Amino acid sequence: MTEDLSPQAAGRRVGIADVAARAGVSLGTASKALNGRGNLREETRARVRAAAEELGFAPNTNARSLLSGRTFTVGIITTDSYGRFSIPVMRGAEDSLAAGEMIAFLCDSRDDPIREQHHLRKLLERRVDGIIVAGRRTDERRPLGRDLPVPVVYALAPSSDPDDCNVVSDERGAARLAVDHLVKTGRRRIAHITGPHSHASARERADATIEALAGHGLRLVGEPYFGSWTEAWGRFAAAQLLRAHPDVDGVFCGNDVVARGVTDGLREAGVSLPMQVGVVGVDNWALVAEAARPPLTTVDLGLEEIGRRAAELLIAAIDGHPQPGRHVVAGHLVVRES
Amino acid sequence: MTEDLSPQAAGRRVGIADVAARAGVSLGTASKALNGRGNLREETRARVRAAAEELGFAPNTNARSLLSGRTFTVGIITTDSYGRFSIPVMRGAEDSLAAGEMIAFLCDSRDDPIREQHHLRKLLERRVDGIIVAGRRTDERRPLGRDLPVPVVYALAPSSDPDDCNVVSDERGAARLAVDHLVKTGRRRIAHITGPHSHASARERADATIEALAGHGLRLVGEPYFGSWTEAWGRFAAAQLLRAHPDVDGVFCGNDVVARGVTDGLREAGVSLPMQVGVVGVDNWALVAEAARPPLTTVDLGLEEIGRRAAELLIAAIDGHPQPGRHVVAGHLVVRES
């Protein structure tokens, strides 16, 4: 007789005891058969497996972890409501986790420390094996907590404690990739338009831009243009730049949104792209980069890879091989037409 | 003596037995004290609570659910890698779930039925109390499975089985809101530019547009322009539209990306916005709507609300009050300058 699996029958589910009874063996034997442990006659194993199949038996992971002490779950706490940055990170993380038969609990802290602590407590009550904290900005953040009973890995936004395990993007490398590309395509008078000076990524990329240019024996055209991460700022800054330095022939932008604004600003000022001026962005945000005219050449920071690495490092830590410190994931240039 | 809570000490965590010992009471008493059950002296309760506090006791949810049969977890299966549409849905769902002390497992099926079934099995093994399936398109999808032991709610993409519980956006209402707004602001010659005819949402919005116009005694200018959900299509279609119907004074676009393309196309053809032509989009995708020139008036489909409703309906179903059928969530107009 087949179990009734109608939606309301959630209460009574088939357990290993049912399988054992059906196969005419003891409970322990059924367990061994299904898990490939112990020494059993092949025929017994087959009989148990058949019974499990027939009854649609699904082992109760929770009961199992009660004994093993491991739940094969991790918590992912994001600070930005699964926005632009955490999404790829989460997807990468899920990738690596699934490979280890693990699954993630989702927690959105909305940048609220109170909420974050609440989630932390709930995750610990559920006995997660570890926690990934996915940030939105590359600025340092305060640690999740001290002396936590499970390992924690910070993705994108590193913890201010250098002994924590952090996986971060290569901000300086991104600037280098962009500058190298501009120089390689013949640009010599290169400017930098970016976001707010208060953002670590804006500052770091600006510094690294100057340094990378120096490596080519070049100087930045004007000062870095700090502003906001908006198209409007990009358009505005482009106009300003053109007025101050009409001979500019390359612009590295702090991100794609700004870069799109810059391309619009330049184009509307009569500059022909990419002939007169080359533009490079950062993020490889398809929606923005592909819609720009011309489509943007940009640096992909490898967010998904950051998620994957974070999950791998977390799993390693769970397995007793913590690797504290700063793990830098390299980005790569995506060449389009700009 | 305080427990060592260093990352590697995950094995031995303080349990309710430790708390009981520390407070000098029996295990059962400690349980009652911490859960507010039974009749205990207030002093005893306090003593137990103090002990729990001191030891940093966190109850093991899994052990608890082993007994209660409920895990207070749900699975969220998304088909689109937490993209544009599932994100707000997930956030809304998490909102409602948290209110019921529930937490969500994250599963990304990437539109792959095999992967989806794999996740389903894993979720059932973990004894989730229910499942939310969050889609990307409003087209119907095949059901997750038949005779599942837990309730399922479909968000955004409804199941093809009308007896399933679906929470969907109000596609026709969105078109009505847009048309009403255009008419109210004095537009009379209104066209419709949208995405691919193969998308249910494009077809439904187009139909409803014609109907809504008829309600005002108006007829659509030309046929609906079906194309793709891209800016380039929006620009192209705007130019075409202008050539065929130079006197058009309003355009309702199938989504914000197309609408942004349309505004660019019109503006670049010398049309002054919003004076000569009014444009309305759908999605209220801030990034796109705010960056457009002028910023887009658009219909917000209430995706977050869809997520919230879905979670509420799921919780109701878990509590034995299933509400099968199609639950339509109303959108609202967000007026900007276009």
Next chain:
DNA sequence: TTGAAAGCGCTAACAC
């Protein structure tokens, strides 16, 4: 090769 029994951390009857 299989079965019986103990126990993972907790709650809920029932005794005292």
Next chain:
DNA sequence: GTGTTAGCGCTTTCAA
């Protein structure tokens, strides 16, 4: 008021 015991579903000794 508080302690004792059984048992949730499973794995794992150890005995047969």
